[in-house]
Every structure is written in C-alpha cells, then in structure tokens.
Amino acid sequence: MSLMELQDKSERVYMSTGLRRQTSAEIVSEARRSLRTLATQRPFTPQEKHRQLFGESSSRALDGRPPSAFSLHARHFEAPDSRPGSGTRLSPLEHKPGLSVSLDEDGGVDEATLPKPPAERGNARIGSGGSRAKLLRTASINRLPPMRPNSKNMSLEARTGADQPGDREKLHCSDVTEHTTNSSSETDLHILTKHRILQTASSARGSKPEVKLGHGxxxxxxxxxxxxxxxxxxxxxxxxxxxxxxxxxxxxxxxxxxxxxxxxxxxxxxxxxxxxxxxxxxxxxxxxxxxxxxxxxxxxxxxxxxxxxxxxxxxxxxxxxxxxxxxxxxxxxxxxxxxxxxxxxxxxxxxxxxxxxxxxxxxxxxxxxxxxxxxxxxxxxxxxxxxxxxxxxxxxxxxxxxxxxxxxxxxxxxxxxxxxxxxxxxxxxxxxxxxxxxxxxxxxxxxxxxxxxxxxxxxxxxHRKDLDICINVARIFSKLSTYTECCHALAESPRCCSVFLDLLSKHSRKQDLVVRLLFTLGNLTAKSTEARERVYEEEGGIDVLLDLFQVYQETPSSPKQCRAPESEDVLVKLIRLLANLAIHPTVGMALAANTLCVQLLLEVLECRCVQESEELVINAVATINNLSFYQGESSVVHSQHTHISQLLLKLLLSSSMDAVLEATRVFGNLSQIKDVRHFIMQHKVEQYVVTLLDSKTPDVCFSACGVLINLSADPENRAMLRATGTVQKLIDCLRDFGPQDWHLAAVVCQTLWNCSLDGELQHTQELLEILRFYTDRGALQWPSDDGVRQVQEACWELLFLPVAERLRRRFYIEDIITNTGKTEREWQRCTSTKALISQKPTSLLQSYFFSHTCLNLQQLWFGQSP
Structure with a gap:
C-alpha cells in the first residue's frame, strides 16, 4: 500500500468520524486493511442529438405528450380586451357616459361591463340569422388578425379598438368621448378616425377628455x-x-x-x-x-x-x-x-x-x-x-x-x-x-x-413507475455520488437504499437505469458502513442483487454470439457493489457462505477472458479476495480453494498486470491453507511470485510478500525460497520502498524473519546496515506536510519499528555468536541479554517486543485482515 493510499484512507476515516481527530492506532488499523473497495468508471450519459422536451429514448408515447415542434404566430395570441362569449345574452343597460369600466384578467375591458346600445339597435345588428353570441364566435374576436401595414387614415389609438370585425363595436384603452355602434365597418372606421383626429386636436388645445375608461x-x-x-x-x-x-x-x-x-x-x-x-x-x-x-x-x-x-x-x-x-x-x-x-x-x-x-x-x-x-x-x-x-x-x-x-x-x-x-x-x-x-x-x-x-x-x-423521471434522478445520483461529501449526504437519506433496491427489482431489464443505480450503490458502500448495513438488512436486498447477477450473466447461445457491452457494464458495477459490501464483517461472512454468490463469481472467471473483459474479471477476482478473508467453516470460498487456485493460476500467466496483482492478493489469503501452499509449490507458482518482487510498484511487492510469508511458514519450503534468490530481492525491496511505504517495509521484514528461521541468511551485513538506518528516527527524512508526516510516523512506529527491531536484534545476536564461537543456548543462559546489545529499546512497545520475542523463534503469518 502506497503512502498516498494511506493518506487517502486516513482522510476518509477522519471525515466519517466527525470532528474527532484520528489516533495513530486508527490510522494503522486502516492501513492494515487489505479488504479493498473497488472503483469503476461512471456510466456514460450520451448527449441528446436534438433539443426537445423528451429525448429519443423517452418511455412516453409520442401521441400522449406535448410537442416539441410547432408553429407560432401573432394570430395564436388572444386579444387581451375580449373574452369568449358565454352564450347567454345580457339585458340591455341604460347608457351612462360616466360609468367606470372594469378590466378582465389580461387587462382588457370586460365585455359585461361595457355600456350597451339601445335594445332596438342591438337587435337590428343581430339580424334574423341567430343570436349575438353566435355572431361573436363566428367572428373569432379572441384572435388577432395577421399584422398589416399601418393605414394612413387610422391611428394606433383608434385601431386598438377595431382590430377585428367583432371588436368594432368596442373601443378600449383610449380616451372615449362617445360610444356608438353602426351596422357597417365603413361607418365604424369613419367614427374611429374622426375620434383620433378630435382627440389629437383636443390634446393640442390642452383640454381634458370628457370621459375616461378605467377604474374611475x-x-x-x-x-x-x-x-x-x-x-x-x-x-x-x-x-x-x-x-x-x-x-x-x-x-x-x-x-x-x-x-x-x-x-x-x-x-x-x-x-x-x-x-x-x-x-x-x-x-x-x-x-x-x-x-x-x-x-x-x-x-x-x-x-x-x-x-x-x-x-x-x-x-x-x-x-x-x-x-x-x-x-x-x-x-x-x-x-x-x-x-x-x-x-x-x-x-x-x-x-x-x-x-x-x-x-x-x-x-x-x-x-x-x-x-x-x-x-x-x-x-x-x-x-x-x-x-x-x-x-x-x-x-x-x-x-x-x-x-x-x-x-x-x-x-x-x-x-x-x-x-x-x-x-x-x-x-x-x-x-x-x-x-x-x-x-x-x-x-x-x-x-x-x-x-x-x-x-x-x-x-x-x-414516481417509481415513471422511467423517464427515474433515469434522470439516477443520472443525478451517479454524477454526484462520485464526490465524498455528496455520497455521505445521500447515505444519510434513510430510504435511499430501499428505494434503489425496489427499482432494481421492478425495472431489472432497463439497463440504463440498473447500471446507474448499481454504480451509485457501489459509491455509497465504498464510503459508508451504514450503507453496507442497510443494503444487507433490507429484506430481500441481497437476493435482488443475485437475481440481477443471474439475469445479466446469461451466456450466449453460441460461441460466435457476442455479449452486449451494456450487460457487461451492469455486471462490472454489480460485482463491484458485492466487493464493497463484503468489507463489512457481517455482510462479508454472509456472502462468503452464499453458494450462489460464489458460484456466479467463479462463472465469470470460467467464461470470461481477461483480454476481452479485463475490468469484469479483475472485479470478480477482487471480490473473491475480499470474501476469502472469511475462512470459517461455512465459507464456500474456503471449501472450493482448489478450484479457485486453478482459476487464479491462469490469471498469473496473463499479460494483464492488474489481473496478476489481484490473483496474487487472493493467494495471499488462500495460502494460509496448507493444501493451497502445496498447490503453489507443486505448480512452481512461488517462482513467479518471487519475480514480482522486482516490480517497481509497491502494491505488487506487498502482495508478493504476503504469499511468501505464508509459504515460508512451512520448513520444507524455506530452503527452496532461499535458493531462488528470495532474500536478496527482499533486501532490495526494503531498501527501495522503505521510506516511501513503511507498511510494505514491515511485511518485507516479516518475510525475512520467516525465511531465516531454520538457516543462515546471506547478505546479513547489508540487511543490518539498512535496519540500523531505518530504525533511527533522527536519521530519517520526514515530509514537511504535517498530515503526511503523521501518517508516516504512525506506520513507522506501530507497523515497521517493532518487527524491524526484532529482526535486527536477532541478526545482531547471531552475528556476535558467530564471531565469538558461543552457541545460542549459551547466550540464552546469559543473565542479562540487554548487556549484549548496545542500543536499548526507545519505547515501551519496543521493550515489549524485545522482552517477549527477541529470542523466541516463531513463524509469522500473513492474512488479509479487515
């Protein structure tokens, strides 16, 4: 694990624990975790080709939704000074010139409040063909006519009241001195034009109009x-x-x-x-x-x-x-x-x-x-x-x-x-x-x-039945949940996991929705322990996920038939979610004991090629790695270790370094089983693992050391490991990566300890010099950044220093024994071991390791601990 990963973990845990600052022990506990969350790419959201109300993929029927394309002209707008006729003729009102006129909702004059002409004139205008309401509807007074050039003989003020045949009986939004109605449009036009001229003259003389319309x-x-x-x-x-x-x-x-x-x-x-x-x-x-x-x-x-x-x-x-x-x-x-x-x-x-x-x-x-x-x-x-x-x-x-x-x-x-x-x-x-x-x-x-x-x-x-809404919200969550602060805010919504699982069950065949919900759940479970618990505790939640696994895991009917990339993307997100869920001890043990879950993961390794489906295969191996930590009697991974080892062997030989790394991590857990260690030695896997120590990547060296620690626990394997040059490669790894990654340096020292239990190591002098330098706090250079320095010092003191001091003192004593000719038994009979060691322990923790383990030779085990 690299320094930046340690720092990232420490920052994440600090954010999730509120205002309390993490202790060094908590930082190291996080660093020890080999159960890892998985990252993946966010589902791609294509841009719509055309701007419209509803996209081309909308679930709404074309004939049942408002249109995006339409024509719109002035005639489509209603005249604000008129309303549709009610169909009921109002009684004539006595003409009162000073009567105030009220406005309708768009600011026009309400027809019902206008002064009415004498009944006889009104009836004459109606004629024998029908009612006045019918005439108004026929004339469409609520629609404006197409715009036409301005008439030289008609002013704007006059024409605002005579735009349409049905409107010529009304005069609005102007100063009215007289209201008359004639039977012909020519008469109306003459009256309006005359009114405009008189009004202009009146304005020029400075006189006021006699009557005003409005609110009085x-x-x-x-x-x-x-x-x-x-x-x-x-x-x-x-x-x-x-x-x-x-x-x-x-x-x-x-x-x-x-x-x-x-x-x-x-x-x-x-x-x-x-x-x-x-x-x-x-x-x-x-x-x-x-x-x-x-x-x-x-x-x-x-x-x-x-x-x-x-x-x-x-x-x-x-x-x-x-x-x-x-x-x-x-x-x-x-x-x-x-x-x-x-x-x-x-x-x-x-x-x-x-x-x-x-x-x-x-x-x-x-x-x-x-x-x-x-x-x-x-x-x-x-x-x-x-x-x-x-x-x-x-x-x-x-x-x-x-x-x-x-x-x-x-x-x-x-x-x-x-x-x-x-x-x-x-x-x-x-x-x-x-x-x-x-x-x-x-x-x-x-x-x-x-x-x-x-x-x-x-x-x-x-709106769980409305696919358009569901997909839009799922896309919002998939975008925002990639950020830690948004992810925590979403996790605080108590119903989010329940709603997501319900939608996955109801719309299991809607790939664009399913993949985004799985991606969001994967982000939540990567950052929130509570989210892992909620998904697991939701009734039928794990069953929903495994049902989806079966739906999208369906193999093609023929070898030539290709799998849809969308289905594979769903599986990538789903398996990542299972891997993140397995970090929780309760959920991890349940998944490791679930036969269907493990079988589906193994089917991925059996049926998929790492060259064609690299991310899918790597995610499946990483999930098996997380499940392989839980090695109780109920663990299906533990019971099928032989078959899993055979599948992992193929991955170790692949050209994908990421696949090799994940397979090595799984062997780091499974190699605690004696049968698996025998399988590794029988198939010469250890030789390939030793070559991984030459990698320039700390993660690869860390995983290789994990396997070698467990292999060297068997006495019959140590000589073979030393014969392959393991010790020199471990010393090189310690020298190159020690100051950068103290967790890796501690694992290298553990491997060296096991390899030297029943025989002398070569290059001990070189090793002692490195250990002497690395155990001197004052000789080391620490980062100037306080946060990074705190993480490094915590890992150095609590992870590396105890095992390094233990290893250094052991080789130091052996070096003295070799130089003076005394036997180890004689040195054990010395009254004070500390008198033979020039450098005393510098902390209580080092004293503990010195007094309890300095002379007790025992093998160390490597395991993926949560």
Whole structure:
C-alpha cells in the first residue's frame, strides 16, 4: 500500500468520524486493511442529438405528450380586451357616459361591463340569422388578425379598438368621448378616425377628455398617466405599427426594435406600471403580439420579456412560454439568453405558488431552462440565480398536488388525472435540468445546502413507475455520488437504499437505469458502513442483487454470439457493489457462505477472458479476495480453494498486470491453507511470485510478500525460497520502498524473519546496515506536510519499528555468536541479554517486543485482515 493510499484512507476515516481527530492506532488499523473497495468508471450519459422536451429514448408515447415542434404566430395570441362569449345574452343597460369600466384578467375591458346600445339597435345588428353570441364566435374576436401595414387614415389609438370585425363595436384603452355602434365597418372606421383626429386636436388645445375608461380615477394622476402614455409609450407603439409580416427587416432594425421594447419596459418599471397596473396595457400587448410575426428570435425574446412582465395569463402565457422554448431549441441562440434578463422572468414564473393553474406554460418554461442548462455558461448563470433551489421547491409543489384555492381545482376526476399527467411531464423537465446542472462542480454546494438528496429520493419513491423521471434522478445520483461529501449526504437519506433496491427489482431489464443505480450503490458502500448495513438488512436486498447477477450473466447461445457491452457494464458495477459490501464483517461472512454468490463469481472467471473483459474479471477476482478473508467453516470460498487456485493460476500467466496483482492478493489469503501452499509449490507458482518482487510498484511487492510469508511458514519450503534468490530481492525491496511505504517495509521484514528461521541468511551485513538506518528516527527524512508526516510516523512506529527491531536484534545476536564461537543456548543462559546489545529499546512497545520475542523463534503469518 502506497503512502498516498494511506493518506487517502486516513482522510476518509477522519471525515466519517466527525470532528474527532484520528489516533495513530486508527490510522494503522486502516492501513492494515487489505479488504479493498473497488472503483469503476461512471456510466456514460450520451448527449441528446436534438433539443426537445423528451429525448429519443423517452418511455412516453409520442401521441400522449406535448410537442416539441410547432408553429407560432401573432394570430395564436388572444386579444387581451375580449373574452369568449358565454352564450347567454345580457339585458340591455341604460347608457351612462360616466360609468367606470372594469378590466378582465389580461387587462382588457370586460365585455359585461361595457355600456350597451339601445335594445332596438342591438337587435337590428343581430339580424334574423341567430343570436349575438353566435355572431361573436363566428367572428373569432379572441384572435388577432395577421399584422398589416399601418393605414394612413387610422391611428394606433383608434385601431386598438377595431382590430377585428367583432371588436368594432368596442373601443378600449383610449380616451372615449362617445360610444356608438353602426351596422357597417365603413361607418365604424369613419367614427374611429374622426375620434383620433378630435382627440389629437383636443390634446393640442390642452383640454381634458370628457370621459375616461378605467377604474374611475380622476385628477392629476390620470393626467400624468395620459401624458406618460402620449409622450413615452404611444409614439413607440406607432413606430411598431409600420412593420408588416413578410417584410425584410435588417439586423440594425431588429436592434432598434429591441431597444425600443427595452425602453418601454424600463419606463413602465420606473412608474410601477408593469404587471396589470397600467390601464392601457391591452393596447401595448396587442401591438407587441403583432411584432412576433417579424420572425426575429432576438426580437421575440425581447418581446417575451416585456410580455411576461405585463403578467399575461391563460393562452397568452402558454404561447409566450412556447415561443421561448422554440427559441431555446436552437443552440446558436444561447448567446441571446446570456445578454438579457429573460432567465429572471422564467425563474419568477416558477416561483409562483399556484403553478398548477399554469399547467403547460410551466412545462415549456422548465423545458426551456432544461435546454439552456446544457450550456456551461448558462448553467453557471442559472446557478448564481438559485436555480437548484427553485427547481426543488417546484418539485415539492408538484408532488404535494394543487392547493385548495387553485383556480383549476374541480371535482372532476378527468381534470385531476390531466393535472397529474402534466405534473409528471414537468418533473421530467425538472430532473433533466438538475441532471445537466450536476455536471458543474460549482453545483455541489447548492445540492448539499438545499437538501436535494432527500427530495430526489422522495421523487423516486413517488414516481417509481415513471422511467423517464427515474433515469434522470439516477443520472443525478451517479454524477454526484462520485464526490465524498455528496455520497455521505445521500447515505444519510434513510430510504435511499430501499428505494434503489425496489427499482432494481421492478425495472431489472432497463439497463440504463440498473447500471446507474448499481454504480451509485457501489459509491455509497465504498464510503459508508451504514450503507453496507442497510443494503444487507433490507429484506430481500441481497437476493435482488443475485437475481440481477443471474439475469445479466446469461451466456450466449453460441460461441460466435457476442455479449452486449451494456450487460457487461451492469455486471462490472454489480460485482463491484458485492466487493464493497463484503468489507463489512457481517455482510462479508454472509456472502462468503452464499453458494450462489460464489458460484456466479467463479462463472465469470470460467467464461470470461481477461483480454476481452479485463475490468469484469479483475472485479470478480477482487471480490473473491475480499470474501476469502472469511475462512470459517461455512465459507464456500474456503471449501472450493482448489478450484479457485486453478482459476487464479491462469490469471498469473496473463499479460494483464492488474489481473496478476489481484490473483496474487487472493493467494495471499488462500495460502494460509496448507493444501493451497502445496498447490503453489507443486505448480512452481512461488517462482513467479518471487519475480514480482522486482516490480517497481509497491502494491505488487506487498502482495508478493504476503504469499511468501505464508509459504515460508512451512520448513520444507524455506530452503527452496532461499535458493531462488528470495532474500536478496527482499533486501532490495526494503531498501527501495522503505521510506516511501513503511507498511510494505514491515511485511518485507516479516518475510525475512520467516525465511531465516531454520538457516543462515546471506547478505546479513547489508540487511543490518539498512535496519540500523531505518530504525533511527533522527536519521530519517520526514515530509514537511504535517498530515503526511503523521501518517508516516504512525506506520513507522506501530507497523515497521517493532518487527524491524526484532529482526535486527536477532541478526545482531547471531552475528556476535558467530564471531565469538558461543552457541545460542549459551547466550540464552546469559543473565542479562540487554548487556549484549548496545542500543536499548526507545519505547515501551519496543521493550515489549524485545522482552517477549527477541529470542523466541516463531513463524509469522500473513492474512488479509479487515
């Protein structure tokens, strides 16, 4: 184990134990662990080829989901000063010129509150063909006609009330002095034109109009508003009227139009007239709707910002959100969103409490933000605006259902079902946007601070049948769980493991979902003991995993048939999860005793080739290594040690150094069994293991020493090991890696001890010099970093120093015996052994080893300890 691995382990344990600092003993306990967690690559998330509401892999039926492509023109927007006819004719009202007129929800004049003409005139207009309501529906007064060039004889103020045949009987958002109705459109046009001329003349003389529409306000405020309208807003709207659909508009003109719209927005905002406050709001909206047909994305985005600021609702709100979504589908338009404040408008729409009443408009709003969040610059901008918190709050409102005060609440089950469908569509967009934003490293603090993991787990639990939502959330978890702090936060969600296992059981054939859930569980169990316990204690949890193992382990029907790479990726993540679970003693013993689990792992080694499926084979061997630690009577690994040894022998001969390393680690555990040691010596495996000591990799040398320690425990093996040059290679390994990895240095000393139990070692003088230097704390150079130094000093003092002092004193005594001709028995009869040794122990721990083991020759064993 390398120094950096020790440091990484110590940092991980320190983080998981709260504010308490790790002791040296705890650091060494971590360093002794040979049961290892496994790492793997995160599942690849492909980018969608096209920007759309639902991806090509969506589980939703094409005919049952809102479209991503549509045409949108000015005629699709409703005139804000009219509403659909109710079908019931109202009684005529006596004409009162001073009557105040109320506005509808979009700022227009409510038809029911308008002064009515005499009944006889009204009946004459209806004619004998049907009712007035029928005429209104036929005329489609709620739709704007296509934009046309401005008439020289009709001013904007006049035309705002006469845009459509059915609207010519009404005059809105202007100062009205007379309300009359004629039977022909020519008469209406004449009256409106005359009214515009008279109004202009009246304004020039400085006189006030006699009657005003609105909420009955009078006085200076009305005069100020009238002046503001005529000087700031009306001239700009009149300029807008000069543009007709189909005309070629230059970029410069588009820029001027955008600046004019921004000017109106700023002017209204300065006077507090945004929203529904401005009495002539409907005239502004009607003109803005016509500009949509100019066909410029830049202009339409600017129009959308102003229209949303005027607080439109209903069909107009839906169409504006559709317009923004249509613009956001083109990646080349992303720069337009960077230069404006439209993002704030969209986020404000999601902040509203009654999102249920806005239904599809919210869907296209979140859909636009989802597409834009795929741009790294825009995603960072959204993050700075609290995007994650907004989406999570929206998700909670979607899951809680509509409020009791919602305008759309009805007792009809069909409408409730429709609302739930729209809510599901919205959650797909929300989770997809969070999936995109999770790619940004800056997003992690927001996910942690907003408690996103518990909310996402709740979404999974409530929508476990919706594959689109499940896959999006699984992708979020697979991205974030690769970071330690996010992994711990997810592990703290009490239901996460239960929900994951339930989804794995219900959607076992959905590979893209299964592989991500397994990857996330693998990350959790790699860093959290509690997660290992939860997976194991969940009823049927291990059975779910083994069932998945069997499903994806199915061998091809013929040798020529290739296995799907997706299936192999699932197995890689699944086996890694089993390896991480086995670190927990209770879980590890249960898995080692599970016949099906061990058999499936052995099938991987039997049926897979390391050249073709390297990661899969290595993960399987690593899992067997972790299970091989538990060598109780119930262990299936222990009972099948011969078959496992045969499979490992093939891996030792492979060209993959990673496979060789893992196989050597397993032999390090299994070689505690005498039959396995006999197998190794019989098949000359020890010669190959000795050559691994030449490796420049500390991990390889460490694993080779583990096998050699156990082999040298048998007296009949020691001479053969010494004959292969083991001692010299061990001394070289100690010299090269000692200061870098004191854990490895301690294992080398243990191997040298065993190899020298029944015979003299060569090169003892060289060994003594190395040990004398390495046991002198003052002669060693320590890292300047306090954290690294603490880890190194702990391993040096508690792992290396005891066995090194033991070995050094033994060879020192033997050297004195050899030089003076005394026998070992004579030296044992000396009254004081310490008098023969020049250097006394420097710590109580060294004194213990000196007094108890210095003269007691015994073999040491190597085992993978948890």
């Amino acid at each position: 306000d009078t006085g200076d405020d009305n005069m100020d508003e009238s002046v503001f309208w005529k000087t700031k807003v009306l001239p700009v709207l009149q300029d807008f009227e000069s543009f007709a659909p189909g005309d070629a508009v230059s970029d410069e003109t588009v820029g001027e139009l955008c600046n004019a719209c921004n000017g109106i927005h700023d002017a209204l905002a300065e006077r507090g007239m945004l929203g529904r406050q401005f009495k002539k709001r409907s005239a502004i909206l009607r003109t803005l709707f016509r500009l949509i047909d100019v066909g410029s994305d830049q202009l339409n985005l600017t129009l959308a910002k102003l229209i949303l600021a005027l607080n439109v609702s209903g069909n107009n709100l839906l169409n504006i959100c559709k317009l923004i979504f249509k613009i956001s589908r083109n990646a080349s338009n992303d720069a337009l969103f960077l230069n404006g404040c439209i993002l704030d408008s969209l986020l404000s729409l999601l902040h509203c409490e009654d999102v249920w009443s806005k239904g599809e408009a919210v869907l296209y709003c979140v859909g636009s933000l989802k597409l834009l969040s795929g741009n790294s610059a825009l995603s960072r901008m959204l993050l700075s605006k609290g995007f994650i918190g907004v989406l999570l709050q929206l998700s909670k409102r979607m899951m809680h259902g509509p409020s009791s005060t919602s305008a759309n609440i009805t007792s009809h089950k069909s409408e409730g079902g429709s609302q739930r469908i729209i809510a599901g569509h919205i959650l797909v967009q929300v989770t997809a946007a969070l999936r995109n934003i999770a790619d940004q490293s800056e997003s992690r603090p927001s996910f942690l601070s907003s408690k996103a993991f518990s909310t996402l787990c709740l979404i999974l639990e409530n």
